[in-house]
Amino acid sequence: MTINIALLGFGTVASGIPFLLQENGEKITSEAGTEIQIAKVLVRDDAEKDALLAKGHDFNFVTDISAILNDDTVDIVIELMGRIEPAKTFITQALQAKKHVVTANKDLLAVHGTDLLKGAKDNGVVLYYEAAVAGGIPILRTLANSYTADKITKILGVVNGTSNFMMTKMVDEGWTYDEALAEASRLGYAESDPTNDVDGIDAAYKMVILSQFAFGMTIKFEDVRHEGIRHITPEDVKLAQKLGFVIKLVGEIVERPSGIYAEVVPTFLPKNHQLATVNGVMNAVFVESIGINEAMFYGPGAGQKPTATSVVADVIELAKGINKGDVLPAFNTFARETVYATKEDLVDKYYFAIETEDKAGQLLYLAELFHAENVSFEQVFQENIGDNYASIAIISHKMDLNQFDSLVEKISALDGFTLRNTIKVI
Amino acid sequence: MTINIALLGFGTVASGIPFLLQENGEKITSEAGTEIQIAKVLVRDDAEKDALLAKGHDFNFVTDISAILNDDTVDIVIELMGRIEPAKTFITQALQAKKHVVTANKDLLAVHGTDLLKGAKDNGVVLYYEAAVAGGIPILRTLANSYTADKITKILGVVNGTSNFMMTKMVDEGWTYDEALAEASRLGYAESDPTNDVDGIDAAYKMVILSQFAFGMTIKFEDVRHEGIRHITPEDVKLAQKLGFVIKLVGEIVERPSGIYAEVVPTFLPKNHQLATVNGVMNAVFVESIGINEAMFYGPGAGQKPTATSVVADVIELAKGINKGDVLPAFNTFARETVYATKEDLVDKYYFAIETEDKAGQLLYLAELFHAENVSFEQVFQENIGDNYASIAIISHKMDLNQFDSLVEKISALDGFTLRNTIKVI
Structure with missing residues (x-):
């Protein structure tokens, strides 16, 4: 028996798949219990097909998805085109054609995952996507299979490589945001429009998927608050270091008593x-x-081989089941009603960067204002920053989101004080 | 349908199991597809049984293993007694009685794993042991299920908590080995005979198990070279820091072209x-x-709840399969012929701590000696340590094990030089 796979798209990640099937052929066949072969590869047009053939890629290239959908010998379709369309249509059609699907498309899964998973279920097939979160880190299967006995209370993730590269430069080298973005662009880490990476959108997509595996709850993408790294200044980075911290763009999912x-x-x-x-x-x-x-799971978030490795691990898992004639289990079976936490239940420490005239009584004034909100200081650092101005950095003790909102409003309204930045503290 | 489990032993880890079954009951039942209940608990004698009952532990305690072996309603036996006997006999008997077994017993698995796994296979049952390596870290299942498409070339593991606690104190606080051991004993991390932890034996057991999952090869325990932390001095720690390193007890498994x-x-x-x-x-x-x-997988190496969580994850995996009527897959299916690497194929950098008279030409003499072995220096640090003596710390470039052995022999034989220590460098 041979399991036939069809690739939709033959970009960087996709071309890592034949590498692994070749390099690890013996192990893969042994683990899957069957040979796995690439039956067809969908490309855009004849020009792309000819270019790939000319480069020595010896596959059965097709330019029409129906050549794959109508091919009964194709067991698994692997979508690696990215973006929403035509990926969404093709995956939907593949599921309707009773083909199992593997994808790394986090944008699509975060926004249309529920529909796609329903499509899989309705057609008696499954949709696997280990590579969609943190590319090479086997985090989704681990949450699905190894946390079955456990109750997760919090997830913290550094899951966007581009913004983490930039923050690392900003922290280690003291670079500005713009300098870090220029270097990320030069190295090909940042796209020409870096919005998804630097504004936390890409990481928010991943939180949507992680919430399903870790908490059994489907948070809507619109309900993941996201804020990027554009407003982080070298002053924030320096103050963080003085106070014993580093700044990173971190995704957090937390379950509190209320949700x-x-x-x-x-x-x-x-x-x-x-x-x-x-x-x-x-x-x-x-x-x-x-x-x-x-526990922490660390590895590459992207890249050809890491991502292809996660994709092929999904394929092997499917092939194993198909070969044994099993009904394949859904990738994630943990599901509860989604209930959102109340603001009172969300408690964190915060960093407040405040600038004010360097005169007696200013810190006392702030202390009284925090005290009136029932919030105390954990650390305070004050320094003169010239022109008779002082920078005051405060790390607060824990407060709930209502207290935080109220403090921000009150400090912002103060005459003679500028609230330069606020950042969550873990 | 209900899956019945029997516990052998009711010590710290075992008593974490009812906690999880209670606290996460709904999720566990949903993931397993069936209720899981503790049918019987084997204890040593009536005195232990009475003591546990008096403490409010409301289980069906038995004092004779045959009460479990002959009970057809028991599906899974969980061995948490530790050590070799009677654990080995009881597991063997449970497998013969066609019961699946879950254990956290690394000593037993490292020395008798092959026999036990054969016993499971011969009887058509399986033996799972996620908790045997790095207690709470789901590393074995991850290697078995998520590295199917990958080829592992090296494993580095900090897998003994006691020695890592001690090394952390020695590095961060400058403590001596004896001071660190005293504190580890006081906190209950070190046993009265700390040999297994501080001499690398416990970590070597884990390397035996990791080698099977990561490389499909069964290294014999006797073939894992192990050397402990007793001979690490505060001088070594200080020199490491000066040269940009920290010292830890690290287990390494490497596959080279020769093996x-x-x-x-x-x-x-x-x-x-x-x-x-x-x-x-x-x-x-x-x-x-x-x-x-x-990639790196980080978490607690021991402890009641982490270890119990790994044990129950194994139980859920088994229950899922039993419930569906599947033939249960072996915990690890990756197996190749075990071939050992040659010494020429094992290349590493090394730290050499040498003491000598503080006079002209000594370093030159060493440089010539290394050069004669075709080994060059990566870093050298020399300082006067009083009494007209000098300490010379060398970080070499890579050399193979033959070169290393030859260098150690030659330096040790030198008049006027003392080779105080050598340590591998990563």
């Missing part, structure tokens, strides 16, 4: 936190739970 | 290596491979 909450925001991480040393384009997912307590 | 090699030795880790910040009793396994490239 679940997810956000992607720049975050002060204590220097000795395991996530604080996840640097450059690397990704990591930190998991807090009642059983294991604390 | 596989495993050892547990104190190791210089670059300060920015992801393993370098794995501190205290925490564990981590760092995996290098041709697909994912670099």
